[in-house]
Amino acid sequence: MISAYLIHLLILIxxxxxxxxxxxxxxxxxxxxxxxxxxxxxxxxxxxxxxALAGLPFWFCFLLAGIGAMFFGFLLAISTNKLKxxxxxxxxxxxxxxxxxxxxxxxxxxxxxxxxxxIPKPSLFxxxxxxxxxxxxxxxVIALISYLxxxxxxxxxxxxxxxxxRDDELATRVLGKNTFKMKSYAxxxxxxxxxxxxxLYAYYITFIDPSSFTLSQLIPVLAIxxxxxxxxxxxxxxxxxxxxxxxxxxxxxxxxxSIIGPAxxxxxxxxxxxxxxxxxxxxxxxxxxx
Amino acid sequence: xxxxxxSNILQIKNxxxxxxxxxxxxxxxxxxxxxxxxxxxxxxxxxxxxxxxxVLGLINPDSGKVVFNGKNITGLKPEDISxxxxxxLFQQTRLFNNLTVKENLLLAMDNKDVKFWKNLLGGNKVxxxxxxxxxxxxxLVGMEKFKNKISRDLSYGQKRxxxxxxxxxxxxxxxxxxxxxxxxxxxxxxxxxxxxLKLKYQGETILLIEHDINFAFSVSDEVIVMHQGKILAKxxxxxxxxxxxxxxxxxxxxxxxxxS
Numbered sequence: 001m002i003s004a005y006l007i008h009l010l011i012l013i014x015x016x017x018x019x020x021x022x023x024x025x026x027x028x029x030x031x032x033x034x035x036x037x038x039x040x041x042x043x044x045x046x047x048x049x050x051x052a053l054a055g056l057p058f059w060f061c062f063l064l065a066g067i068g069a070m071f072f073g074f075l076l077a078i079s080t081n082k083l084k085x086x087x088x089x090x091x092x093x094x095x096x097x098x099x100x101x102x103x104x105x106x107x108x109x110x111x112x113x114x115x116x117x118x119i120p121k122p123s124l125f126x127x128x129x130x131x132x133x134x135x136x137x138x139x140x141v142i143a144l145i146s147y148l149x150x151x152x153x154x155x156x157x158x159x160x161x162x163x164x165x166r167d168d169e170l171a172t173r174v175l176g177k178n179t180f181k182m183k184s185y186a187x188x189x190x191x192x193x194x195x196x197x198x199x200l201y202a203y204y205i206t207f208i209d210p211s212s213f214t215l216s217q218l219i220p221v222l223a224i225x226x227x228x229x230x231x232x233x234x235x236x237x238x239x240x241x242x243x244x245x246x247x248x249x250x251x252x253x254x255x256x257x258s259i260i261g262p263a264x265x266x267x268x269x270x271x272x273x274x275x276x277x278x279x280x281x282x283x284x285x286x287x288x289x290x
Numbered sequence: 291x292x293x294x295x296x297s298n299i300l301q302i303k304n305x306x307x308x309x310x311x312x313x314x315x316x317x318x319x320x321x322x323x324x325x326x327x328x329x330x331x332x333x334x335x336x337x338x339x340x341x342x343x344x345v346l347g348l349i350n351p352d353s354g355k356v357v358f359n360g361k362n363i364t365g366l367k368p369e370d371i372s373x374x375x376x377x378x379l380f381q382q383t384r385l386f387n388n389l390t391v392k393e394n395l396l397l398a399m400d401n402k403d404v405k406f407w408k409n410l411l412g413g414n415k416v417x418x419x420x421x422x423x424x425x426x427x428x429x430l431v432g433m434e435k436f437k438n439k440i441s442r443d444l445s446y447g448q449k450r451x452x453x454x455x456x457x458x459x460x461x462x463x464x465x466x467x468x469x470x471x472x473x474x475x476x477x478x479x480x481x482x483x484x485x486x487l488k489l490k491y492q493g494e495t496i497l498l499i500e501h502d503i504n505f506a507f508s509v510s511d512e513v514i515v516m517h518q519g520k521i522l523a524k525x526x527x528x529x530x531x532x533x534x535x536x537x538x539x540x541x542x543x544x545x546x547x548x549x550s
Binding site: 149152153155156157158159160161163164166167168170171172173174175176177178179182185231286287288 | 368389400405442
């Protein structure tokens with residue numbers, strides 16, 4: 001069933017694309033070295049799964065996954081307002097660990113390592129996305145809308161201020177811009193899209209557990225952002241496709257899965273090194289950070 | 291209450307800022323009159339840039355206050371102070387390096403157009419009037435063809451000019467320039483001087499920090515001399531040139547060193 005396999009890969013590309021372009025908004029455009037992205041993904045997935053298991057409709061669970069993640073995005077922005085660069089990276093990394101610990105240990109809510117199985121297939125306007133092809137269409141449409149919204153934001157005067165904050169926050173403030181508010185928006189929107197990506201993931205796999213939201217899940221997304229080039233949405237799309245498809249041929253070589261997992265990580269590492277040696281700014285990167 | 295006919299646009303009252311044991315700014319008092327170019331001069335480490343940072347709220351004073359246009363602005367946030375109508379040129383170049391010259395200038399101009407929801411839902415075209423104003427200002431210093439260059443790729447002098455234009459384009463009623471001609475070649479220096487005088491005739495109020503005494507004297511109406519955090523003297527360029535206190539503490543050495 002090669003076509004079912006292809007559909008599966010395309011769905012993964014769609015979900016990763018939403019994750020990567022939203023991370024691009026905070027890391028590439030606003031210059032916030034945000035390592036908490038996977039936590040927003042987890043929040044979205046868990047909110048969505050819990051509400052869906054409680055019998056609520058897809059559109060509601062999906063939107064609330066985004067809004068809930070956005071809420072945490074604002075909280076993180078408020079608490080890390082004064083932090084920059086590596087300090088911000090550390091604080092947001094800690095956020096990833098905290099959310100992971102909560103999903104693992106708040107067993108009353110998340111069932112801990114047992115996970116949440118049996119998430120129903122989504123349905124919208126009476127149509128159930130029961131097979132993977134229809135789900136692919138749904139993911140594609142949502143990825144496209146996300147892409148258009150983020151493109152619009154980055155090309156607007158508001159997006160210009162975000163880029164100014166990345167280049168020189170103090171000078172931006174002296175030009176009269178409330179950078180705290182704008183950074184909060186950037187992180188909030190970024191978290192919103194991570195949240196809906198998490199929701200799509202939960203609906204697709206129909207089972208989530210904490211192991212899907214560890215730091216090692218963040219690495220591929222961050223690798224996509226860096227390989228695509230900071231502040232380049234076009235590069236992000238290409239990098240997403242490359243990085244999702246690249247490790248796949250390994251499956252056909254007949255290695256046991258215990259080898260494929262680590263091999264995948266090694267391929268990411270090698271590719272990242274190669275690209276950074278050949279193209280220090282990534283595939284389509286146009287910016288240089290001081 | 292903001293009084294429109296306030297003759298002093300800026301009043302510094304008994305301002306103090308110590309960094310550890312260093313008295314960076316020590317009981318400073320001075321005013322800047324509307325419609326004039328005032329130069330703040332003094333040797334390195336006299337506290338001139340610290341005064342600028344205190345006015346803009348980048349650092350908070352230990353005591354004293356800053357009154358801008360009749361309003362006490364001590365302790366306000368930099369962006370709020372900026373939006374009351376102060377525009378500043380920094381001593382080091384602080385352009386947004388990954389953005390084009392045009393984008394840098396637009397950032398100074400569009401303060402009201404950056405609201406998030408408006409940007410997401412409304413039209414985001416750059417207005418013709420803005421485009422025209424940018425071209426006109428760049429034209430003043432002969433840099434029209436650099437409009438779409440990434441500012442990272444400009445030379446130091448060009449960056450300085452773009453920054454100066456950015457400060458002028460930012461909506462303001464008071465311009466604070468920290469060493470506008472430092473490290474700039476004589477030809478550019480002349481065009482910057484021309485620009486400053488032109489702005490003055492248009493009614494701008496300018497406070498500038500300058501190390502080049504001759505430049506400061508040739509362009510300003512008022513001169514304030516700072517020394518070790520204190521105000522040493524105030525007056526017209528002629529008065530300052532003939533002030534024995536100033537000559538002894540600062541200018542005397544400079545002039546003799548410069549003329550030998």
